[in-house]
Amino acid sequence: MASKAASEASGALSSGKYVNSSVAGAAKIMVVGPLGVGKTTFIGTVSEIKPLSTEAVMTQAGASVDVTVDQAKATTTVALDFGRMTLDGELVLYLFGTPGQQRFLPAWRDLARGALGALALVDTRDLTASFDALGHLEDLGLPFAVAVNVFPGSPVHSDGELRAALDLLPETPLVSCDARDERPSVLALIALVRHLLLAAESS
Amino acid sequence: MTERPDDRTTSAVRPYVITGGRADAGVEPLSWESLVMAAETAPPATLQPEHRTILTHCQGLLSVAEVSAHLGQPPSVVQVLLADLIGWGLIVTRPPIPPAERADVTMLRKVLHGLESRL
Numbered sequence: 001m002a003s004k005a006a007s008e009a010s011g012a013l014s015s016g017k018y019v020n021s022s023v024a025g026a027a028k029i030m031v032v033g034p035l036g037v038g039k040t041t042f043i044g045t046v047s048e049i050k051p052l053s054t055e056a057v058m059t060q061a062g063a064s065v066d067v068t069v070d071q072a073k074a075t076t077t078v079a080l081d082f083g084r085m086t087l088d089g090e091l092v093l094y095l096f097g098t099p100g101q102q103r104f105l106p107a108w109r110d111l112a113r114g115a116l117g118a119l120a121l122v123d124t125r126d127l128t129a130s131f132d133a134l135g136h137l138e139d140l141g142l143p144f145a146v147a148v149n150v151f152p153g154s155p156v157h158s159d160g161e162l163r164a165a166l167d168l169l170p171e172t173p174l175v176s177c178d179a180r181d182e183r184p185s186v187l188a189l190i191a192l193v194r195h196l197l198l199a200a201e202s203s
Numbered sequence: 204m205t206e207r208p209d210d211r212t213t214s215a216v217r218p219y220v221i222t223g224g225r226a227d228a229g230v231e232p233l234s235w236e237s238l239v240m241a242a243e244t245a246p247p248a249t250l251q252p253e254h255r256t257i258l259t260h261c262q263g264l265l266s267v268a269e270v271s272a273h274l275g276q277p278p279s280v281v282q283v284l285l286a287d288l289i290g291w292g293l294i295v296t297r298p299p300i301p302p303a304e305r306a307d308v309t310m311l312r313k314v315l316h317g318l319e320s321r322l
């Protein structure tokens with residue numbers, strides 16, 4: 001499932017390009033984490049459309065950068081992929097895959113506006129790679145759940161060890177997931193939304 | 204202004220040109236998940252190609268992000284072009300969900316129910 005340029009307009013007209021006209025509103029959830037953690041895979045697994053990608057242009061105010069940079073304009077582009085789930089025919093949920101590295105923070109602000117929350121994907125082979133993404137979520141005040149994608153050779157940690165290593169609040173959901181599989185991926189989203197609902201009900 | 208709409212843009216300069224310098228329209232931009240669609244109104248013959256291309260992609264409901272991906276233009280550009288078209292009555296939006304209601308319990312229950320029915 002490593003299709004790259006999934007963003008071409010051609011061919012999209014034939015089937016399911018448009019959101020069903022019965023849909024009355026949209027919501028979004030961010031799927032965050034470091035490169036290679038499984039964001040695109042996760043989105044592709046649950047999305048009804050082939051994941052699309054769009055290039056966010058962001059101005060750089062002093063971030064350290066090794067991505068495409070136009071020195072004169074000081075702008076950077078970052079590819080964000082996203083997918084779509086139509087829920088009960090009345091609501092459409094967009095999932096935006098957002099790289100976690102520090103340098104991408106400016107792109108987060110516009111995108112995170114209005115998000116319900118975020119699912120942070122974690123690879124236990126390199127927990128430190130997830131710190132930036134989790135830090136951004138905390139800075140933005142965006143509620144989140146953590147899903148651990150298990151890779152071959154992933155070390156086995158207890159929940160308690162993982163919570164301590166990632167410095168999670170006791171109420172933050174922590175689930176394990178295989179982003180290539182629909183059921184655990186949907187269950188991870190459900191864990192997040194239950195958490196959001198609890199927070200909304202108690203406020 | 205005769206560039207083909209299919210051309211993917213990687214230049215950091217061009218977006219500024221297309222939007223006539225209005226890199227910042229001064230109002231809160233449409234969010235990436237806002238749903239838009241072409242209005243019934245026939246577009247005027249004088250419409251710029253960039254605007255016209257958006258209309259041809261919006262024959263049904265699409266989010267700002269999808270319009271952007273289909274066009275190969277960054278959302279920041281598409282947000283501005285869409286704002287023009289909305290101003291001219293050529294694009295309609297699904298009434299956006301007010302920020303206060305996004306984390307609304309009813310809304311979250313709907314999302315939860317929809318997800319649970321996927322299992």
Ligand SMILES: Nc1nc2c(ncn2[C@@H]2O[C@H](COP(=O)(O)OP(=O)(O)O)[C@@H](O)[C@H]2O)c(=O)[nH]1
Pocket residue numbers: 033034035036037038039040041042097149150151152177178179180
């Ligand atoms: N074992 C395992 N592999 C995964 C999982 N999620 C993604 N992968 C693989 O990890 C690689 C990187 O995934 P990708 O979705 O491109 O990561 P991204 O950079 O976060 O978008 C791909 O080869 C996927 O097939 C998972 O949950 N388990």
Ligand SMILES: [Mg+2]
Pocket residue numbers: 039040041081097
């Ligand atoms: Mg990816």
